[in-house]
Amino acid sequence: MERPLIAVLLVVGLLIGLGVGSAYTRARRGWADYQTVKKSVPGARKTAWLLIRAVTTKVGVIALLLVGAVAYAAAGSDDETAGPAPSPSVTSPSPSPSERAGR
Known part of the structure:
Protein backbone atom coordinates (compact mmCIF):
# COMPACT_ATOMS: atom_id res chain seq x y z
CA MET A 1 0.00 0.00 0.00
CA GLU A 2 2.87 2.31 0.62
CA ARG A 3 4.46 1.89 -2.80
CA PRO A 4 1.63 3.41 -4.85
CA LEU A 5 1.39 6.33 -2.40
CA ILE A 6 5.14 6.95 -2.64
CA ALA A 7 4.96 6.72 -6.46
CA VAL A 8 2.08 9.23 -6.59
CA LEU A 9 3.91 11.60 -4.22
CA LEU A 10 7.04 11.23 -6.34
CA VAL A 11 5.13 12.08 -9.56
CA VAL A 12 3.40 15.04 -7.90
CA GLY A 13 6.76 16.24 -6.53
CA LEU A 14 8.34 15.91 -9.99
CA LEU A 15 5.53 17.92 -11.61
CA ILE A 16 5.73 20.66 -8.98
CA GLY A 17 9.53 20.68 -9.23
CA LEU A 18 9.33 20.89 -13.01
CA GLY A 19 6.97 23.89 -12.83
CA VAL A 20 9.01 25.67 -10.16
CA GLY A 21 12.30 24.91 -11.93
CA SER A 22 11.10 26.25 -15.28
CA ALA A 23 9.70 29.39 -13.57
CA TYR A 24 13.04 29.90 -11.78
CA THR A 25 14.96 29.49 -15.04
CA ARG A 26 12.68 31.99 -16.77
CA ALA A 27 13.13 34.45 -13.90
CA ARG A 28 16.95 34.12 -13.99
CA ARG A 29 17.01 34.63 -17.76
CA GLY A 30 14.75 37.68 -17.42
CA TRP A 31 16.98 39.11 -14.68
CA ALA A 32 20.08 38.63 -16.82
CA ASP A 33 18.38 40.33 -19.78
CA TYR A 34 17.28 43.18 -17.53
CA GLN A 35 20.83 43.71 -16.26
CA THR A 36 22.19 43.72 -19.83
CA VAL A 37 19.65 46.31 -20.98
CA LYS A 38 20.17 48.38 -17.84
CA LYS A 39 23.88 48.64 -18.62
CA SER A 40 23.22 49.66 -22.24
CA VAL A 41 20.67 52.41 -21.42
CA PRO A 42 23.19 55.24 -20.79
CA GLY A 43 24.88 54.59 -24.13
CA ALA A 44 21.56 54.41 -25.95
CA ARG A 45 20.39 57.60 -24.26
CA LYS A 46 23.57 59.40 -25.30
CA THR A 47 23.18 58.18 -28.89
CA ALA A 48 19.55 59.29 -28.97
CA ALA A 73 11.75 87.89 -51.99
CA ALA A 74 9.95 90.45 -49.82
CA ALA A 75 12.68 93.05 -50.35
CA GLY A 76 12.08 92.97 -54.11
CA SER A 77 14.57 93.18 -56.93
CA ASP A 78 16.52 96.16 -58.28
CA ASP A 79 14.63 96.22 -61.60
CA GLU A 80 12.68 99.42 -60.68
CA THR A 81 15.86 101.53 -60.59
CA ALA A 82 16.96 100.46 -64.06
CA GLY A 83 13.93 102.04 -65.74
CA PRO A 84 11.48 100.48 -68.13
CA ALA A 85 12.72 97.93 -70.58
CA PRO A 86 12.66 98.96 -74.26
CA SER A 87 9.65 97.75 -76.17
CA PRO A 88 10.19 95.78 -79.32
CA SER A 89 9.93 97.88 -82.48
CA VAL A 90 7.51 96.99 -85.23
CA THR A 91 9.22 96.81 -88.60
CA SER A 92 7.45 96.89 -91.91
CA PRO A 93 8.28 94.15 -94.32
CA SER A 94 10.85 95.13 -96.92
CA PRO A 95 9.61 95.36 -100.47
CA SER A 96 10.38 92.48 -102.74
CA PRO A 97 12.66 93.05 -105.79
CA SER A 98 9.70 92.96 -108.18
CA GLU A 99 7.92 95.74 -106.27
CA ARG A 100 11.02 97.93 -106.39
CA ALA A 101 11.38 97.51 -110.13
CA GLY A 102 7.78 98.55 -110.74
CA ARG A 103 8.23 101.99 -109.24
Whole structure:
Protein backbone atom coordinates (compact mmCIF):
# COMPACT_ATOMS: atom_id res chain seq x y z
CA MET A 1 0.00 0.00 0.00
CA GLU A 2 2.87 2.31 0.62
CA ARG A 3 4.46 1.89 -2.80
CA PRO A 4 1.63 3.41 -4.85
CA LEU A 5 1.39 6.33 -2.40
CA ILE A 6 5.14 6.95 -2.64
CA ALA A 7 4.96 6.72 -6.46
CA VAL A 8 2.08 9.23 -6.59
CA LEU A 9 3.91 11.60 -4.22
CA LEU A 10 7.04 11.23 -6.34
CA VAL A 11 5.13 12.08 -9.56
CA VAL A 12 3.40 15.04 -7.90
CA GLY A 13 6.76 16.24 -6.53
CA LEU A 14 8.34 15.91 -9.99
CA LEU A 15 5.53 17.92 -11.61
CA ILE A 16 5.73 20.66 -8.98
CA GLY A 17 9.53 20.68 -9.23
CA LEU A 18 9.33 20.89 -13.01
CA GLY A 19 6.97 23.89 -12.83
CA VAL A 20 9.01 25.67 -10.16
CA GLY A 21 12.30 24.91 -11.93
CA SER A 22 11.10 26.25 -15.28
CA ALA A 23 9.70 29.39 -13.57
CA TYR A 24 13.04 29.90 -11.78
CA THR A 25 14.96 29.49 -15.04
CA ARG A 26 12.68 31.99 -16.77
CA ALA A 27 13.13 34.45 -13.90
CA ARG A 28 16.95 34.12 -13.99
CA ARG A 29 17.01 34.63 -17.76
CA GLY A 30 14.75 37.68 -17.42
CA TRP A 31 16.98 39.11 -14.68
CA ALA A 32 20.08 38.63 -16.82
CA ASP A 33 18.38 40.33 -19.78
CA TYR A 34 17.28 43.18 -17.53
CA GLN A 35 20.83 43.71 -16.26
CA THR A 36 22.19 43.72 -19.83
CA VAL A 37 19.65 46.31 -20.98
CA LYS A 38 20.17 48.38 -17.84
CA LYS A 39 23.88 48.64 -18.62
CA SER A 40 23.22 49.66 -22.24
CA VAL A 41 20.67 52.41 -21.42
CA PRO A 42 23.19 55.24 -20.79
CA GLY A 43 24.88 54.59 -24.13
CA ALA A 44 21.56 54.41 -25.95
CA ARG A 45 20.39 57.60 -24.26
CA LYS A 46 23.57 59.40 -25.30
CA THR A 47 23.18 58.18 -28.89
CA ALA A 48 19.55 59.29 -28.97
CA TRP A 49 20.46 62.81 -27.80
CA LEU A 50 23.22 63.02 -30.43
CA LEU A 51 20.75 62.06 -33.16
CA ILE A 52 18.16 64.55 -31.88
CA ARG A 53 20.81 67.29 -31.81
CA ALA A 54 21.84 66.51 -35.41
CA VAL A 55 18.25 66.59 -36.67
CA THR A 56 17.53 69.81 -34.77
CA THR A 57 20.60 71.46 -36.28
CA LYS A 58 19.57 70.45 -39.81
CA VAL A 59 16.01 71.70 -39.27
CA GLY A 60 17.39 75.00 -37.92
CA VAL A 61 19.63 75.52 -40.94
CA ILE A 62 16.77 74.79 -43.33
CA ALA A 63 14.50 77.19 -41.42
CA LEU A 64 17.14 79.94 -41.60
CA LEU A 65 17.52 79.40 -45.34
CA LEU A 66 13.76 79.61 -45.82
CA VAL A 67 13.50 82.79 -43.74
CA GLY A 68 16.35 84.30 -45.76
CA ALA A 69 14.65 83.39 -49.04
CA VAL A 70 11.37 84.93 -47.89
CA ALA A 71 13.14 88.10 -46.74
CA TYR A 72 14.99 88.36 -50.08
CA ALA A 73 11.75 87.89 -51.99
CA ALA A 74 9.95 90.45 -49.82
CA ALA A 75 12.68 93.05 -50.35
CA GLY A 76 12.08 92.97 -54.11
CA SER A 77 14.57 93.18 -56.93
CA ASP A 78 16.52 96.16 -58.28
CA ASP A 79 14.63 96.22 -61.60
CA GLU A 80 12.68 99.42 -60.68
CA THR A 81 15.86 101.53 -60.59
CA ALA A 82 16.96 100.46 -64.06
CA GLY A 83 13.93 102.04 -65.74
CA PRO A 84 11.48 100.48 -68.13
CA ALA A 85 12.72 97.93 -70.58
CA PRO A 86 12.66 98.96 -74.26
CA SER A 87 9.65 97.75 -76.17
CA PRO A 88 10.19 95.78 -79.32
CA SER A 89 9.93 97.88 -82.48
CA VAL A 90 7.51 96.99 -85.23
CA THR A 91 9.22 96.81 -88.60
CA SER A 92 7.45 96.89 -91.91
CA PRO A 93 8.28 94.15 -94.32
CA SER A 94 10.85 95.13 -96.92
CA PRO A 95 9.61 95.36 -100.47
CA SER A 96 10.38 92.48 -102.74
CA PRO A 97 12.66 93.05 -105.79
CA SER A 98 9.70 92.96 -108.18
CA GLU A 99 7.92 95.74 -106.27
CA ARG A 100 11.02 97.93 -106.39
CA ALA A 101 11.38 97.51 -110.13
CA GLY A 102 7.78 98.55 -110.74
CA ARG A 103 8.23 101.99 -109.24
